[in-house]
Amino acid sequence: MLKLLTALQTRQADDYTIVNEPILSSELMERAAKAFIKVFLDRFPDRKKHILIFCGKGNNGGDGLVISRMLFDEGYHHVHTYIADFSEKQSEDYLLNLERLQQKDVSIFYINQAADLEFIESDLIIDALLGSGLNKALQGEWEKLVKKINKFSGFKISVDVPTGLPCEGELLSEAIIKSDLTIAFQRPKLNFLLPISSPYIKEWKVVNIGLDENFIQSTSSPYFWFWKADIQKYIKPRQAFEHKGLLGHALMVAGADETIGAALLCTEACHRSGAGLTTALIPEMGLRALNARVPEAMYFSRNNLDKIDWLKYEVIGIGPGLGVSEESSKLLNEVLANFKKPIVIDADAINLLAQNHQLMKLIPQKSVLTPHMKEFDRLFGTHDSWWERIETALKKSVELKVYIVLKNRYTMIFTPEGICYFNSSGSPAMASGGMGDVLTGMITSMIAQGYAVEKAVQLAVFSHGYAGEQLAHKMYVVPASNLIKQIPYILRELMVK
Ligand SMILES: NC(=O)C1=CN([C@@H]2O[C@H](COP(=O)(O)OP(=O)(O)OC[C@H]3O[C@@H](n4cnc5c(N)ncnc54)[C@H](OP(=O)(O)O)[C@@H]3O)[C@@H](O)[C@H]2O)[C@@H](O)CC1
Ligand SMILES: [K+]
Structure with missing residues (x-):
């Protein structure tokens, strides 16, 4: 029986693990990206694939930057990394991983407005714009960008959760990435299990990133997932x-x-x-x-x-x-x-x-x-x-x-x-x-x-x-x-x- 968590409870499990394992938050991010990469390598072993990675400036974007670096190290050399530069705010681990990525021979582009983004042929699109930190409906440039990406051809893979989809609760708007595959960390999000997510999630997979399971068990949640x-x-x-x-x-x-x-x-x-x-x-x-x-x-x-x-x-x-x-x-x-x-x-x-x-x-x-x-x-x-x-x-x-x-x-x-x-x-x-x-x-x-x-x-x-x-x-x-x-x-x- 797996206890299912809300976005807030996942963040608490995240904080608890960082303090008590203990592990640096940047190392936890590294671990999450590695778990993502493992699934990715299994599914898309062809190093010649053209890949676009879209990153925000929070920790979901930080994951995207680590994934970009890891893909480069794995021999994927047709990777373009895009950063949605719509606000000044950025997380520490995003910044750290931006610096690490800049040391590699990887092309990084900044998107100041969605209109600047030109269509590029690609095989795969990785969505690391926003994750469980979503706290309002996507509007303005965010909304335009998501709608534009949805029109791009190429298999779309979301990191943790499709950008714009709340982990639980009602949808905030319809500006949500339509992902072909979502690779979620530690637990499926509650909304994955309801019909409201069906236009945005064709398939999902969960990877273990080593959050403290004892802490998760002690969390109060009425939701459980059971299997064979x-x-x-x-x-x-x-x-x-x-x-x-x-x-x-x-x-x-x-x-x-x-x-x-x-x-x-x-x-x-x-x-x-x-x-x-x-x-x-x-x-x-x-x-x-x-x-x-x-x-x-x-x-x-x-x-x-x-x-x-x-x-x-x-x-x-x-x-x-x-x-x-x-x-x-x-x-x-x-x-x-x-x-x-x-x-x-x-x-x-x-x-x-x-x-x-x-x-x-x-x-x-x-x-x-x-x-x-x-x-x-x-x-x-x-x-x-x-x-x-x-x-x-x-x-x-x-x-x-x-x-x-x-x-x-x-x-x-x-x-x-x-x-x-x-x-x-x-x-x-x-x-x-x-x-x-x-x-x-x-x-x-x-x-x-x-x-x-x-x-x-x-x-x-x-x-x-x-x-x-x-x-x-x-x-x-x-x-x-x-x-x-x-x-x-x-x-x-x-x-x-
Ligand atoms: N927990 C875990 O187990 C682990 C989590 N990890 C990763 O962290 C991710 C969560 O990261 P996160 O908390 O930094 O949030 P994230 O989704 O990047 O966005 C935050 C930014 O978005 C902004 N913002 C929000 N809504 C918005 C909107 N509608 N339109 C525009 N902006 C909006 C918000 O700005 P604010 O509104 O607060 O000013 C803030 O700046 C998680 O999904 C996973 O990928 C792993 O690395 C390791 C283990
Ligand atoms: K995402």
Whole structure:
């Protein structure tokens, strides 16, 4: 689990490391540039490339100057270094590294106004104008320069963060470098993980620059990033003598006459994720399809709801394809009135809650809501930005004592303790119908098997994305049905490695 930091917290980690390692700030800059260069050499080994480096006069610009020197020493001799000379202010380490660079046979140009910059053919453009020190919208010459650079051809690489993009919080303006690759120091910036950064970041990579990790761990931040190794710590192998009766019984409440498909997807995903038993409470007309598609699943008729033994089930998943009819509303009411263990609430069940907020009070603690952006807004009100949505989700998950899984490229899991975990796995190839139904089935299944809800959600969210990622190597688009087939193999892989 990686703790994620704001720009201010990163600066504090930076200062702490300088004082306590101890290390000179100029040496830390040297270390950061070296980490950048390592990635650069791997990706662009051709020394004949024409490279433009744009530097500001703060520490991001200082990094740029060190990178320029290191590239020269590595044998890249078609490098032009440009300095945006728009203000008197300059950092000490910028100045020191300017002097060091001047001792090399490297051409340095000063830009006094963006209009002076003529178009130069180049293969690569390195953006070291501004980094995490951004404190206002780019205006005037800065804005013009950034817009001009964006029009230049050539692969753009940003140092630490694309110039103009705040590390966290709302965008300040649209004058932001559109980078093809961003090489960030120590941690991804929070905004990299939200859709607002997508026009400005095609790909990002993080390099370790040796900031004090103990200090970072002691920093108070609600944001975490989790990946494979975190999941692998707790995924359980099956034990000798374990049988289906010990691996949980899940009830999937899903489907309507026209949307039986969603019910089949979540039921099959639940079964293939390892729940000992899965029962589908679906419309009668879906029974044949259920028997054909998931013969392992059991069926419970909605006509016999008064005879259901709620205690039989460890968890209920409700919502996929349920519709917002009177019948589905009654079903949700029944479930909320009778079931006291965690419920995984998705899709139309969320829409029904949005229509009747009173029902929210009945949601058992540690239940899981799995909205996509639109369902989230229907439930909690319209939001103008992702940052507003994050604020609401942090508050609501604590208030309702539930987990909120806000689905996205980097799906966020908000906990009743006020934490937000960003999931690292996934692929844009998964953006197709039915994916959410599969995730609901997987989360329900993991809870049924006895994982603590938080772990169940992390495990399901990660392995869902991971399965999609793996398939995306071979498939243009990953259909939900293909992902379902992959689940047992992926879980096995995660368990073993
Ligand atoms: N922390 C780390 O781990 C390490 C960090 N390192 C590097 O340091 C970078 C951060 O450096 P930094 O703090 O010097 O800030 P940076 O981004 O260069 O800009 C500062 C200048 O920009 C100005 N300015 C701001 N907004 C503006 C605007 N809209 N329009 C115009 N001007 C604007 C601001 O002026 P001010 O507004 O304050 O007058 C100030 O002069 C970081 O991204 C990384 O690359 C590594 O070297 C080592 C380890
Ligand atoms: K930059």
